[in-house]
Amino acid sequence: MDFSELMSLATGHAQARIVQTAVELNVFEALSPAALTAREVALRLNLDPAACALLLDALSALGLLTKEAARFSLTDATRRFLTRSSPRYVGDMLRFESSLWACWEKLPQAIHSGNPARQPDMYQAEPAETETFIAAMDSLVKARGDAEVIARILDWDDVRELLDLGSGPATYPIALCRAFPALRATVFDLPATLTITRRFVADAGMENRIRLIAGDYRTDPVPGRYQRIFLSNIVHGENDERNRALIRKLADNLxxxxxxxxxxxILDESRTAPAVGAVFSLLMLLTTDGGRCYTLGEVRAWMEYAGLSDVRQIDLPTPLTSALVIGTK
Incomplete structure (x- = not known):
């Protein structure tokens, strides 16, 4: 790493805040119909004209806008990922990332104490927080195309019953039920989350294919028997002991x-790669009670303790940043 790379890494927060601010202020929405001058954008969004011009210039410098003859327009990437009319809109995820700044500011204290920077309530205490979190999860999965990849690389043809534990917006079961007409899904999640999940399922017209069950997987029994049990972004929110118990409990439902x-x-045995997982572990320190990212060896140990076999890892293609670990009963 040279000096320029080091400084780019150390000051990356500035670029992140520029993009998040543009999303929060609806800058990309204002520019969606047609190119505008900075003054026209400021007038539409009730912004200071000079400050708005600085923001638009910075967005252009970062490659998110095009500036020609003092008029600003969207690039193909911003139109695809940062305008609400696009099915690949990721703006809700960026709004959630913006809400995490207060946590990241407390990273030194968390490293000293080992305690999270916020109440580890799974974003259930405040309805607005729950809404922001669930919308972010849906936004990210749709923008990257995670559900389409899962539908394509795994065999679902003979699967009739799926359990999606901690599903959030039900993005995966909705996509899978659309792709496989014989599939029925059950979503098991916390009550506050399901008030939002119910809306996503209804909007998709999937009320007769996707069943919603309220509960806390840490303490409540999970009803039903399933051919597939899917846990997306669940284990990183729990410590090793709780994950071991959870996988053991769910094995009885298979x-x-x-x-x-x-x-x-899924980290390698050094716990330093992929980098996104090593960094994400610090976010889990800040926001959960003992959560972090785990290695294949750790996940395999939970599954084998639960009586599962043929445990294997499947790395997912970019832009996805995660992997699958699959065990068979």
């Missing part, structure tokens, strides 16, 4: 020959 699928940032 039909013989059924498969448990863990989708997460």
């Amino acid at each position: 039909e013989p020959g059924g498969r448990m699928i863990v989708k997460d940032h």
Whole structure:
């Protein structure tokens, strides 16, 4: 790493805040119909004209806008990922990332104490927080195309019953049920989350294919028997002991020959790669009670303790940043 790379890394927060601010202020929405001058954007969004011009110039310098003859327009990437009319809109994820700044500011204290920077309530205490979090999860999965990849690389043709534990917006079961007409899914999640999940399922017209069950997987029994159990971004929110108990409990819900699928940032044995997982572990320090990212060896140990076999890892293609670990009953 040379000096320029080091400084780019150390000052990356500035670029992140520029993009997040543009999303929060609806700059990309204002420019969606047509190119505008900085003054025209400021007038539409009730912004200071001079400050707005600085922001638009910075966005252009970062490659997110095009500036020609004092008029600003969207690039193909911003139109695809940062305008609400696009099915690949990721803006809700960026809004959630913006809400995490207060946590990241407390990283030194968390490293000293080992304690999270916020109440580890899974974003359930405040309805607005729950809404922001669930919308972010849906936004990210749709923008990257995670569900389409999962539908394509795994065998779902003979699967009739799927459990998606901690599903959030039900993005995966909705996509899978659309792709496989014989599939029925059950979503098991916390009550505050399901008030939002219900809306996503209804909007997709999937009320007769996706069943919603309220509960806390840490303490409540999970009903039903399933051919597939899917845990996406669940284990990184728990410590090793709770994950071991959870996988053991869920194994009882698997039909013989059924498969448990863990989708997460799976670290190598050095715990330094992929980098996104090593960094994400610090976010889990800040926001959960003992969560972090795990290695294949750790996930395999939980699954084998639960009686699962043929445990294997499948790395997912970019832009996805996670992997699958699959065990069979």
